[in-house]
Amino acid sequence: MLLTIVIPAYNAATTLERALDRALRQAADTEFIVVDDCSDDDTLALARTLASRHPNLRVLRTEGNSGPGTARNLGIAAAQGQWIGFLDADDEFADGALPLLTKYLRRPNQGACDMLAFNWRYASEPLRKPPQPGEGREDFDALGHEDLDARLRAYLANHIDPSVIYHLYRRDFLQAAAIRFHSGYHEDVDFSFHACLSARRIDTLDRVIYLKWNQAGSIVNTLGLRHIDGYFDAIERIHALLAGHGLLPGLRPAFVDFAINVLSSRLARIHRDNVAKAAEPLDLLLRLHRRALALFDLIGVAPSSARPLGQLETRYYKMFAAFLQHMPAVNANGDASALMASLSDLASKSWSCFDLHHALFLAPDEIRTCCKRYFHRGQMKGDVVLLHGQEGQDFRFSYQDILREKSRLHRDINRNGASQCEGCPFLSFADWGAPLQQGIKYLSLEYHSVCNMRCTYCSPTYFGGRKAAYDVAHTVTSLGDNQALANCEYLVWGGGEPTLDKLFTPLTRQLAAYAPQVKQRIITNATKYLPELARLLADDQAFIVTSLDAGTEETFQEIRKFSGMERVLEHLRRYVQASPANTIVKYIALDNNMANAELDAFVRQVQNWSLLPANFQLSCDFRSEQLSLDETYAIAALYSRLQDLGAGFVFLDDLIWQRLPPMTPERREVLRARLGPALAEAERYPRIAIWGTGAQARIMMAKSGFLKDTEVACFIDPRPHLAGTEFLGRPIYPPEWLTSQSLPVVIAAVQSAPFIHQSLLAMKIAPERLVRRLAL
Numbered sequence: 001m002l003l004t005i006v007i008p009a010y011n012a013a014t015t016l017e018r019a020l021d022r023a024l025r026q027a028a029d030t031e032f033i034v035v036d037d038c039s040d041d042d043t044l045a046l047a048r049t050l051a052s053r054h055p056n057l058r059v060l061r062t063e064g065n066s067g068p069g070t071a072r073n074l075g076i077a078a079a080q081g082q083w084i085g086f087l088d089a090d091d092e093f094a095d096g097a098l099p100l101l102t103k104y105l106r107r108p109n110q111g112a113c114d115m116l117a118f119n120w121r122y123a124s125e126p127l128r129k130p131p132q133p134g135e136g137r138e139d140f141d142a143l144g145h146e147d148l149d150a151r152l153r154a155y156l157a158n159h160i161d162p163s164v165i166y167h168l169y170r171r172d173f174l175q176a177a178a179i180r181f182h183s184g185y186h187e188d189v190d191f192s193f194h195a196c197l198s199a200r201r202i203d204t205l206d207r208v209i210y211l212k213w214n215q216a217g218s219i220v221n222t223l224g225l226r227h228i229d230g231y232f233d234a235i236e237r238i239h240a241l242l243a244g245h246g247l248l249p250g251l252r253p254a255f256v257d258f259a260i261n262v263l264s265s266r267l268a269r270i271h272r273d274n275v276a277k278a279a280e281p282l283d284l285l286l287r288l289h290r291r292a293l294a295l296f297d298l299i300g301v302a303p304s305s306a307r308p309l310g311q312l313e314t315r316y317y318k319m320f321a322a323f324l325q326h327m328p329a330v331n332a333n334g335d336a337s338a339l340m341a342s343l344s345d346l347a348s349k350s351w352s353c354f355d356l357h358h359a360l361f362l363a364p365d366e367i368r369t370c371c372k373r374y375f376h377r378g379q380m381k382g383d384v385v386l387l388h389g390q391e392g393q394d395f396r397f398s399y400q401d402i403l404r405e406k407s408r409l410h411r412d413i414n415r416n417g418a419s420q421c422e423g424c425p426f427l428s429f430a431d432w433g434a435p436l437q438q439g440i441k442y443l444s445l446e447y448h449s450v451c452n453m454r455c456t457y458c459s460p461t462y463f464g465g466r467k468a469a470y471d472v473a474h475t476v477t478s479l480g481d482n483q484a485l486a487n488c489e490y491l492v493w494g495g496g497e498p499t500l501d502k503l504f505t506p507l508t509r510q511l512a513a514y515a516p517q518v519k520q521r522i523i524t525n526a527t528k529y530l531p532e533l534a535r536l537l538a539d540d541q542a543f544i545v546t547s548l549d550a551g552t553e554e555t556f557q558e559i560r561k562f563s564g565m566e567r568v569l570e571h572l573r574r575y576v577q578a579s580p581a582n583t584i585v586k587y588i589a590l591d592n593n594m595a596n597a598e599l600d601a602f603v604r605q606v607q608n609w610s611l612l613p614a615n616f617q618l619s620c621d622f623r624s625e626q627l628s629l630d631e632t633y634a635i636a637a638l639y640s641r642l643q644d645l646g647a648g649f650v651f652l653d654d655l656i657w658q659r660l661p662p663m664t665p666e667r668r669e670v671l672r673a674r675l676g677p678a679l680a681e682a683e684r685y686p687r688i689a690i691w692g693t694g695a696q697a698r699i700m701m702a703k704s705g706f707l708k709d710t711e712v713a714c715f716i717d718p719r720p721h722l723a724g725t726e727f728l729g730r731p732i733y734p735p736e737w738l739t740s741q742s743l744p745v746v747i748a749a750v751q752s753a754p755f756i757h758q759s760l761l762a763m764k765i766a767p768e769r770l771v772r773r774l775a776l
Contacts, residue, residue: 001029001082002082003084003105004079005030005098006079006086007019007020008068010065011043012089013039013041015089015213017046019087019088019090020032022093024050026093026095027056030098030102033060033078034050034059035060035062035071037065037066037067060078069183072086073180076174079171081171083171088165092211097209101168115199116202118209118210120137120209120210121135121136122213124214139161142159143204148197152197153254156254156258157309157417162188164191167192167195179194184226184230185226185231186227189234189238197241223269228266228291231262232262232294235258238255239299252301256301260317264323267288286330314414314415315347315350315351315414319346326339354426356369356370356410356413362446362472362475364446364447364448365390366386367386367387367389368386369405373622384421386406387401396470396475398478399478399479402436410435439488440484442490443511446493448468449465451497452497452562453561455560465496489518490518491519493522499522499524508536519582523546525562525568526568526572527567529571529575533575534578537579545584545586546568546572546583550565550593551597551601551602551603555592569609569611572585572609573609573611580648583614584614589656599637606645613647613648614647615757618639618652618656620656620659622655632671635656636674648754662703675774678773678774680776681709687711688743689714690746690747690748691760692715692748692756693715696748696750697748698728705776712730714733715727718734735763742769743769745770746771746775747770
């Protein structure tokens with residue numbers, strides 16, 4: 001016999017026949033053992049009736065009701081198959097699952113394999129649909145670790161599913177390693193750990209074998225005193241296994257992390273009131289506290305000294321800290337209200353960022369969740385990838401694929417398991433909800449790298465001539481059809497030169513239909529003039545951003561690797577004629593374009609080609625870790641000159657603010673001596689409002705000496721759901737609030753900055769109230 005399936009059953013008369021029907025129909029070289037755990041209903045009689053019809057079905061019974069672990073042990077002892085698997089009496093195997101398993105088990109070179117892991121889905125969901133977040137397995141890589149230490153760390157970090165129902169085990173392996181279930185609840189937690197510890201090799205089969213029916217009152221979905229004791233008993237047995245194998249010293253921090261995560265997950269259930277009917281929350285808290293103190297005493301670690309393994313203090317660590325803080329009072333007077341209030345405050349919060357929850361970046365060979373770049377421990381990080389395309393293949397990425405990967409990354413960040421996001425300054429602990437719960441608010445289309453320039457600060461990623469390695473039109477259609485763009489706020493065209501792609505025009509029209517509320521942002525080098533694009537600008541459906549980065553043809557060619565500065569200037573002039581408000585001219589500060597003569601030449605070009613009515617964005621090389629004081633001065637001087645000449649609007653972008661040196665009083669004094677009245681001063685603006693509540697506002701508040709000196713009375717944000725809330729401890733008001741006030745206004749935004757400026761003018765806010773001086 002190749003395979004034995006053990007089915008523990010307790011009061012399963014309503015589901016047992018369904019569970020067995022599909023399995024028995026596809027059985028080949030497989031026996032089934034139903035172990036009745038002294039049921040009170042007709043489970044035993046039904047099982048015997050089914051056994052009378054199927055010779056490969058046997059029925060056993062425990063001596064007394066003792067839980068699924070004892071029932072499984074009885075089945076293991078009676079099994080005749082070389083391999084053993086488990087089926088819960090309220091679940092099913094998928095069609096064709098058992099022949100697929102037996103075929104896999106007969107493959108050559110299976111002698112060293114002790115475990116086989118396979119995939120699962122909810123039985124209520126059609127298999128043709130993509131898996132939903134939280135459904136199926138994502139631990140195959142962790143299970144397949146040849147390095148035992150890495151495998152055990154993955155288990156302790158909750159990166160491996162401990163459910164035995166999604167595995168097969170070689171019978172002689174279980175016998176040789178003396179791996180057995182213990183009585184009580186959560187019996188598979190230490191069983192699975194023991195198996196992962198002892199297995200020579202674990203194979204994975206990424207096929208849906210098991211269909212799970214989610215029962216609201218099941219053991220895994222409720223919490224009582226027996227659940228707590230069962231889980232902590234399992235943790236203590238894992239501790240004993242580690243100690244017995246001499247592995248505890250190296251894995252003690254990971255084990256502490258594991259224990260805290262288990263405890264806090266039980267706290268989360270108490271907060272959700274997801275407890276057994278007879279359980280009182282106070283009794284559960286007291287039992288948790290007693291078992292936790294005993295466990296930490298066993299480990300030899302003071303609970304108050306426990307620290308996360310990773311960079312972030314996760315929600316579970318914060319819940320654990322609240323538990324330690326409030327439990328003495330709970331023990332003393334039985335009042336858990338303060339603890340429950342802390343748990344309530346923490347329950348919905350997580351670590352995330354705007355891009356992870358709301359943004360998407362379509363690159364040539366991959367789909368990214370962010371385009372932020374930052375330095376961590378001397379290494380530039382960012383541009384986090386969700387999905388990889390492949391050249392020469394017709395890859396199709398759907399909304400469901402994107403949602404799945406964002407959900408996975410969000411989970412990993414909050415487990416301190418996302419190395420690609422380590423050290424990210426944009427992460428914050430807040431009530432983010434689920435990724436894409438509010439749809440995609442920022443979509444960047446940079447899906448090809450066909451460009452007729454080779455800018456020195458750019459890379460082959462954007463000018464290497466690559467076309468998309470996946471079906472971009474399908475992805476956009478999937479986003480639109482799933483209403484993912486209904487709340488979109490930004491649509492950005494970048495990458496190579498967008499206007500060179502044949503999809504540019506049809507996709508701009510399609511996106512306009514999916515998100516008519518959005519003005520599309522097109523980052524173009526303006527080497528090509530498109531009347532259609534000029535029409536979009538004039539109709540206020542789009543705006544363009546074009547980098548010049550030079551004042552002379554020589555420097556232009558040196559930086560852009562393109563001879564034709566006058567052609568670009570002529571096209572910009574025509575776009576400015578169509579709509580100055582929708583034209584942004586960008587100047588990126590580099591080593592070779594910040595001399596006074598070059599900046600003077602740039603300003604003359606702006607005047608000569610009638611570009612002054614446009615908007616001007618000042619930026620810097622993203623590869624720079626920090627701007628020097630001289631670079632800061634040169635950028636500030638250019639800002640001041642454009643302002644003095646009456647430019648439409650001038651602003652510093654996020655790259656500059658991120659890389660500004662700390663603005664100490666001494667450095668501000670140096671800039672003041674050089675720039676004089678170009679700097680905003682608290683004496684002139686003693687009390688202000690800031691329009692913007694995003695990352696730019698946050699970083700300006702952290703770095704600006706002016707904003708530290710003046711009083712920031714409030715923040716302005718047009719989004720209705722933010723009115724009446726707070727940002728950085730100050731109230732948020734809608735824009736119309738400004739019309740009844742006299743406060744000066746600082747704009748703290750990047751892409752929306754020119755349009756905030758236009759909104760202020762449209763509201764007839766007096767020009768002198770707009771803080772145009774540099775808020776450094």
